[in-house]
Amino acid sequence: MTSTPPAALAVVAEGLEFEYPAPRRILALKGVTVRIPEGQFAAIVGQNGSGKTSLARCISGYLRPTRGSLRVAGTEVWRLRPSQRATRVGYVFQNPDHQLFRERVWDDVAFGPQNLGVSPDQIQESVERVLRRLELWDKRELHPFQLSRGDRQRLAIAAIIVMRPQILIVDEPTTGQDMARSREIMDLLAGLNREQGMTILTITHVMELVAEYARWVIVMHDGRVLLDGPPRQVFSRAEELRITAINPPPVARLGLTLGLDPLPITVPEARDAILRRLPA
Amino acid sequence: MADPVIALERVTLRYPTAPSPTLRDVSFRVEPGEFVGIVGSTGSGKTTLLYLLAGVIPHYLGAELDGDVLIHGRRTQELSLARISERVGLVLQDPEAQLFNLLVRDELAWGLENRGLARAEIASRLASTLSFFRIERLQDRITYDLSGGEKQRVALAAVHAIAPEVYLFDHPTSQLDPIGAAEVIAAVRRLAERHQLAIVMVEDKVDELVEHADRLVLLDGGRIVLDAGPREFCLRKDLLDAAGVRPTQMAELSARLIEAGLKLDVPPITLEEMTVALRARLRS
Incomplete structure (x- = not known):
C-alpha cells in the first residue's frame, strides 16, 4: 500500500454530472459543486430522488462521473483499483444485507484486509480491535444473519472501517433503528471523526440528528446543491428549504416563528433561548 | 363503544428458541375507523404484535401462545391465513421482502388476480390505487429499479388494492424523506376516516403519530405499559424514559x-x- 500525502480537502467537486446509463438515462447529478474539508462531519440531506445517493456513490468511486471534475482524497478516485480506493474512501450501504455475505461475523470484517494483502497477524489484530470497538467481539463466531438489524448495521460499518479509509460514507445509518440505536451509531461515527480524524459523510432524513451531530449540511435538490453550511445557518433558511422535503427540526421552526436569536436547533438550546426572552 | 375489528385478550407469546416470552399478558383492541400507533424500542415486541394480528403467528411462524387473538370475534387460529389476509393487510418494514413482480402495475394487480376479480374491476381498482398514492408515473417501472421510498409507496399501494378492513404497518416510512413520510401517514389517516378502516402502525416517528393517530401504545419488554391519547402519551416521561422512547x-x-x-x-x-x-x- 502506498500512502497519499494529506490534502486539506477531502472532496472537491466542480460541475459534477452523473447520468445513469441506458435504458434509464436519468441525469441524477446536474452540476454539483461542493468542497468538503478533511476531518469534517457532514450530512447530505434532500428528498427521495434528489441525488444524495448518486453523489455519495460518485465520491465513493463506484460511479464514474459523466462530466465535470471530482477529486476525493486528492485523486480521481473512480480511476483507482478497488484495493487502492479502499484505504481512501469507504461506503457503507443503506441496507446492511446488501453488503454482508460471509458465513461468520469475523470473516466479514477480515474480508477487506485479506483482499488488500494485509498480513495474517495484522488482520487478527485489526479485526479484533474493530470488533471490540463496535461491541461485536462476543458475536464474532455468529452468522451475520443471526444478528439483530442494529448489530448488522454496526457490522457493515466494521467491515469498512477495518480498512481505515480517510473518508467514511454512511448511507442512511438510522433506517430501521429506534432513536436510541440511531444515536449509538451517530456516536460511533462522531468518535471515529474525533479520535481518528476520519472525514464522515452521512446521508440521513432525520434532521434532529443532523442538528446534534453534523457540523456541515449539504442540501441536495433536483441533482444540484441547493444550500450548504453549518446546520444552524442552513436551518435558518426556511424559505429556500421549502422547495425541498427538508423540514428543520421542530425547535428550529419554533425559533424562526418566535424570532429567537441565535436560532436554536436542539432542545436545550431552545430552552435557554426561551428562558432568556421571558420577563424576569 | 363499537365492536373491535381486532383484539388481543391477555396474550402471552414465547418463541420456541427464546428463553423468555416476547409478549406478556397483552390486551388491546382496535375499532373501525381507529388509527393506533405502536411505539417501543428494538426488541420490545412490536413486530411480533403485528405478526399475531396478521395471523402470520401461528399460521406461518410457530410460537407458544396463551390468550386469544380475535378478528370480528373469531380466533385467528380457527381461520386460514388466506381468509385472514382478505381482511387484514400487512405492509412490511423492508419493501423488498414484499415486492416480487417485475412491473409496478403487476404488483398492484397481483392480489386482485388471486382473488379472481373481473378484469374491469381489477383495472378500476388499479387506477384508483395509483391515483390515491400519487404513483401513476411509476406504473410501468420495474419494481427492483425503484428507490427505497418508491418501493415503500408501492408496497403500501399493493396492500391497499386488496381493500382490507385492517391495515398493519411495520415502519412504513423508514426510507421516505420527512415530507414523504408525513404525506404517507396523512394518507393513511384519510383512509381510516373515509372507509372506517382500522389502522395499527409500528412507527418510530412519534411526531407524525401524534399528529394523526387516535391512540399511542407503548411497548416495553413485551408489555403494554401505556395506551393513551397523544397528549397523555407524550407527558408520561417516566414511562417513555424507561422504555427508551422520546416524545x-x-x-x-x-x-x-x-x-x-x-x-x-x-x-x-x-x-x-x-x-x-x-x-x-x-x-x-
Missing part, C-alpha cells in the same frame, strides 16, 4: 421549561401549541 421535541421542550419554573397549564406537545403558548409571553 415529540415540543413535549421534551415543555418538560424542560416546566423544570426551569415556567408555568404551562396544558403542556404543549405540538409546534402549533407551543407557538401559541409562548408568543404572548416573550419579550421582543
Whole structure:
C-alpha cells in the first residue's frame, strides 16, 4: 500500500454530472459543486430522488462521473483499483444485507484486509480491535444473519472501517433503528471523526440528528446543491428549504416563528433561548 | 363503544428458541375507523404484535401462545391465513421482502388476480390505487429499479388494492424523506376516516403519530405499559424514559421549561401549541 500525502480537502467537486446509463438515462447529478474539508462531519440531506445517493456513490468511486471534475482524497478516485480506493474512501450501504455475505461475523470484517494483502497477524489484530470497538467481539463466531438489524448495521460499518479509509460514507445509518440505536451509531461515527480524524459523510432524513451531530449540511435538490453550511445557518433558511422535503427540526421552526436569536436547533438550546426572552 | 375489528385478550407469546416470552399478558383492541400507533424500542415486541394480528403467528411462524387473538370475534387460529389476509393487510418494514413482480402495475394487480376479480374491476381498482398514492408515473417501472421510498409507496399501494378492513404497518416510512413520510401517514389517516378502516402502525416517528393517530401504545419488554391519547402519551416521561422512547421535541421542550419554573397549564406537545403558548409571553 502506498500512502497519499494529506490534502486539506477531502472532496472537491466542480460541475459534477452523473447520468445513469441506458435504458434509464436519468441525469441524477446536474452540476454539483461542493468542497468538503478533511476531518469534517457532514450530512447530505434532500428528498427521495434528489441525488444524495448518486453523489455519495460518485465520491465513493463506484460511479464514474459523466462530466465535470471530482477529486476525493486528492485523486480521481473512480480511476483507482478497488484495493487502492479502499484505504481512501469507504461506503457503507443503506441496507446492511446488501453488503454482508460471509458465513461468520469475523470473516466479514477480515474480508477487506485479506483482499488488500494485509498480513495474517495484522488482520487478527485489526479485526479484533474493530470488533471490540463496535461491541461485536462476543458475536464474532455468529452468522451475520443471526444478528439483530442494529448489530448488522454496526457490522457493515466494521467491515469498512477495518480498512481505515480517510473518508467514511454512511448511507442512511438510522433506517430501521429506534432513536436510541440511531444515536449509538451517530456516536460511533462522531468518535471515529474525533479520535481518528476520519472525514464522515452521512446521508440521513432525520434532521434532529443532523442538528446534534453534523457540523456541515449539504442540501441536495433536483441533482444540484441547493444550500450548504453549518446546520444552524442552513436551518435558518426556511424559505429556500421549502422547495425541498427538508423540514428543520421542530425547535428550529419554533425559533424562526418566535424570532429567537441565535436560532436554536436542539432542545436545550431552545430552552435557554426561551428562558432568556421571558420577563424576569 | 363499537365492536373491535381486532383484539388481543391477555396474550402471552414465547418463541420456541427464546428463553423468555416476547409478549406478556397483552390486551388491546382496535375499532373501525381507529388509527393506533405502536411505539417501543428494538426488541420490545412490536413486530411480533403485528405478526399475531396478521395471523402470520401461528399460521406461518410457530410460537407458544396463551390468550386469544380475535378478528370480528373469531380466533385467528380457527381461520386460514388466506381468509385472514382478505381482511387484514400487512405492509412490511423492508419493501423488498414484499415486492416480487417485475412491473409496478403487476404488483398492484397481483392480489386482485388471486382473488379472481373481473378484469374491469381489477383495472378500476388499479387506477384508483395509483391515483390515491400519487404513483401513476411509476406504473410501468420495474419494481427492483425503484428507490427505497418508491418501493415503500408501492408496497403500501399493493396492500391497499386488496381493500382490507385492517391495515398493519411495520415502519412504513423508514426510507421516505420527512415530507414523504408525513404525506404517507396523512394518507393513511384519510383512509381510516373515509372507509372506517382500522389502522395499527409500528412507527418510530412519534411526531407524525401524534399528529394523526387516535391512540399511542407503548411497548416495553413485551408489555403494554401505556395506551393513551397523544397528549397523555407524550407527558408520561417516566414511562417513555424507561422504555427508551422520546416524545415529540415540543413535549421534551415543555418538560424542560416546566423544570426551569415556567408555568404551562396544558403542556404543549405540538409546534402549533407551543407557538401559541409562548408568543404572548416573550419579550421582543
